[in-house]
Amino acid sequence: MPSERVLAAAVLAAFLMPAAWAQEGPLDAASAVKFDLPSDSPVKLVSSDLGESRANVRGGAVMLDLHMSVLLRNDDRRHVRGVTLLLLSQEAAPFGKASVTRVFDIAPGESFPVRVDVRMVRPVQAGGGPLVRISLDGVLFDDLNFFGPNRLNSRRSLTVFETEARRDRAYFREVLRTRGEPGLRREVLDSLARQSRRPQLDVSFARAGRTTTTGAVSHAAAFAFLNVPDAPVEPVNGSAEISGNEVRSPRIDVLNRSNRTVRYLELAWLVADQQGQQFLAASVQAGEHDINLTPGQRGHLLQNTALRFTRPSAAGPTPVNVQQMTGFVSQVEFADGGVWVPSRQTLMNDRLLRLVEPSPEEQRLTDLYRNKGLTGLIAELKRFKD
Numbered sequence: 001m002p003s004e005r006v007l008a009a010a011v012l013a014a015f016l017m018p019a020a021w022a023q024e025g026p027l028d029a030a031s032a033v034k035f036d037l038p039s040d041s042p043v044k045l046v047s048s049d050l051g052e053s054r055a056n057v058r059g060g061a062v063m064l065d066l067h068m069s070v071l072l073r074n075d076d077r078r079h080v081r082g083v084t085l086l087l088l089s090q091e092a093a094p095f096g097k098a099s100v101t102r103v104f105d106i107a108p109g110e111s112f113p114v115r116v117d118v119r120m121v122r123p124v125q126a127g128g129g130p131l132v133r134i135s136l137d138g139v140l141f142d143d144l145n146f147f148g149p150n151r152l153n154s155r156r157s158l159t160v161f162e163t164e165a166r167r168d169r170a171y172f173r174e175v176l177r178t179r180g181e182p183g184l185r186r187e188v189l190d191s192l193a194r195q196s197r198r199p200q201l202d203v204s205f206a207r208a209g210r211t212t213t214t215g216a217v218s219h220a221a222a223f224a225f226l227n228v229p230d231a232p233v234e235p236v237n238g239s240a241e242i243s244g245n246e247v248r249s250p251r252i253d254v255l256n257r258s259n260r261t262v263r264y265l266e267l268a269w270l271v272a273d274q275q276g277q278q279f280l281a282a283s284v285q286a287g288e289h290d291i292n293l294t295p296g297q298r299g300h301l302l303q304n305t306a307l308r309f310t311r312p313s314a315a316g317p318t319p320v321n322v323q324q325m326t327g328f329v330s331q332v333e334f335a336d337g338g339v340w341v342p343s344r345q346t347l348m349n350d351r352l353l354r355l356v357e358p359s360p361e362e363q364r365l366t367d368l369y370r371n372k373g374l375t376g377l378i379a380e381l382k383r384f385k386d
Helices: 018-022 153-197 342-347 360-383
Strands: 003-008 033-036 043-049 053-060 059-074 080-088 098-108 109-122 132-141 203-205 221-223 231-241 244-256 261-274 280-286 296-301 305-310 325-334
Touching: 033 043, 059 080, 059 132, 080 109, 080 153, 098 109, 098 153, 098 360, 132 153, 153 325, 153 342, 153 360, 221 325, 231 261, 231 325, 244 261, 244 280, 244 325, 280 305, 280 325
Parallel strands: 033 132
Antiparallel strands: 003 098, 043 059, 053 059, 059 109, 080 098, 080 132, 203 305, 221 231, 231 244, 244 296, 244 305, 261 280, 261 325
């Protein structure tokens, strides 16, 4: 049963002639969307349906609510493990680009649906042409080879999803082997309980500047770091400016202790409030243009960003005053396209499972247990060959 993750959502509408902008309402499938799949694409378009999609003019902009079903087919000889579609209305316009990602296991010749539910804006003066062009950003296969232009770095995200999925499927299979069906049931129930109890924290981002927290005293604070023995990158030291529920300009120095060049990494960090309760807060990232760490080289992750933390409550968002910060390496991409994520043992040893959002695959498998019971879950675990 496929699971779906919509990483970003934005799509735009336009009719063939400028005069048609006044024609609000349901979209015409013939002029609204154009698919630009290359001739050698391993996935082919079978059909598409705009459903209840609608366009509305608001001043100088067109608002589009797109509720679209797309049916694709795997025309390759390998299993497809993930697909990312790029939706483009206008390259330079705000909200003019979106992506939809699906992660699953699709056999050769099998068709699969991709659901698109997005909202976007496009200037009226953008002119004629289709409402949106949909192209293929990338396809990941079960042998971890990749096809596509990778404009959205979908190779990295799809490979991370697949690596996490293999890790978690292997863990549940091992539980079944060593502890039997009762043990697997207990593990799935524990996962569902963790998902329902995971501490919730809302994070808003802004450019770093003067503090906006009234009456709070600003001070520099050092990061603590979890020891992850198998991590290819080691955080050496780090700090940020703290003022009440606001953290500004986090900087973390890192060391590449692997024998491969690192071109991207993320370091997740936890914050603790005045009562000592921990929350998974955010990730400090370094992209391809920011880091290129050769073996043994040091670098740093620096964000000119202010992060403000609140908790949802019946009375509305409640500020979470930050007292401590702890970081750990959560994702690494190497120059050869390979990725690293923490092992299941690392997450369990450091009690991160109760804080870290479960992988899309773990969520899919636990949902499968709720819908089809233990028998359905075991059959699904045995279906994969990884």
